[in-house]
Amino acid sequence: MTTPAPPPDQTLAFQAHDHSHCCGDLIARAQVIAGERGARLTPVRRRVLEILLEHHRALGxxxxxxxxxxxxxxxxxxxxxxxxxxxxxxxxxxRVARLNAFIACTHPGQDHSPAFLICRNCQAVAEAPGGGIHAAVETAASLLGFAVERTIIEALGLCPACQEAVE
Amino acid sequence: MTTPAPPPDQTLAFQAHDHSHCCGDLIARAQVIAGERGARLTPVRRRVLEILLEHHRALGxxxxxxxxxxxxxxxxxxxxxxxxxxxxxxxxxxRVARLNAFIACTHPGQDHSPAFLICRNCQAVAEAPGGGIHAAVETAASLLGFAVERTIIEALGLCPACQEAVE
DNA sequence: CCCTTGACTGTTACTGTATAACATAATTTA
DNA sequence: TAAATTATGTTATACAGTAACAGTCAAGGG
Known part of the structure; x- marks a missing residue:
C-alpha cells in the first residue's frame, strides 16, 4: 500500500488557513462519499462531523x-x-488511541491508515503521510512471522508553532 | 517477503520458552536498573512487575x-x-494504548520506544525491533516541521501460531 | 394508501478505565 | 531524633464505552 506524493494539505492543522472553507468543503465531500457507499449522512452524524471539523484537534x-x-x-x-x-x-x-478521542479526517475518500502527529502543548493533531511508516512496520512484523491487519501510529511532540513558544 | 531466522529473544512472546527463567531474570535486572536510577523497587511495585511478567500479554x-x-x-x-x-x-x-493495558518490558535497560504486535486471537503481545519504524516516523514528521518526542506504534493482526489456527 | 420492514435515534442502566484529594505510614536526610 | 520526602491507603468522583430495549422515521410492496 504505497502513498503517492503528499497532497499540499498535509500541514493543514499546523498552519494558518481559511478554516470555514475547509469545514464546508469537507462536509460537502463527506455527503458525496457517504452517498457513493450507500450510507446516509443523517442530521446527527452530519452535526457530529461538523463539530469535529470545527477543530484540528481530537475531541472526546x-x-x-x-x-x-x-x-x-x-x-x-x-x-x-x-x-x-x-x-x-x-x-x-x-479514533486517536492515545487520547481516547476522535478527529475529522482531513483527506477522506482515499483509503488510508493514518499516522497522527499530536502536539502536547496545543493539542493540535495532524495526519502525516504514512506510507513509509507502514512499510517499516510490515518489515519488522514479517521478521517475527506476524501478519499485520491494522496499525496505530501516533507521535507525541511539539508542532512548529509550539516549538518556538515552549522552552 | 521472506522470513529469515529472527533473533532469539524477539519472538519470545510467540514461542515456547522457559518462562520461570525469563521472569526471575527480569525481576533481578529490574532491581538493578531501578537502583542505578535512584528509584526504589518497593514491594508493591515489584509485585506488580511480577504479575505482568507472569504473562506475555497486556493486563488491565x-x-x-x-x-x-x-x-x-x-x-x-x-x-x-x-x-x-x-x-x-x-x-x-x-502501556499499550489500543488495549488500555500494560505489559512488562522484555528487554529493559535499553533506551527504546517499542513497537507492539498484538494478536487479535490469543492476545499475545510482542515487542518488535522499532528502529526502522521510528526513522520513518521521524522522516514523515520532519516534513511537517513536527518535533517527535515519543511514538506509539501498535500493529493488530495474527501471531504465527494463530495464523494456522484461525481461518 | 396502509402496512411492513429495516435503519436510525432516544433512553436507561450499567461496566470499565483513570484521577483528584487527602490521610497515614515508611524512608531518607539533616 | 526531627524534618522533609516519598510511598501507600482510602474515599470519592470523573471520564470512556456498551448492552438492551423502546420509539421513530423513511422507503418499498401490496
Missing amino acids: AYEVLERLGQDGFGNQPPVAYRALDFLVEQGLAH | AYEVLERLGQDGFGNQPPVAYRALDFLVEQGLAH
Missing part, C-alpha cells in the same frame, strides 16, 4: 455529546458513540 | 489490582495505577 466522545445536547439532539453516550463509529467506518473520522 | 490495571488485593496490598485503583506509572517511567513496563 463526551465533548461531542455535550454540544449535541445543546443542539437539541440526544445527550446520552450512545448517541455520540454511534455517530462517531459511523464516521470512523466511513473513513470520515479517525 | 484492574486485573493487576485484583491480584494485588489477593496478596494483601491495597485494592483501590490508585495503588495499581501508581505502581504501573512508576514501572512505565522506569522503562520496566509499557
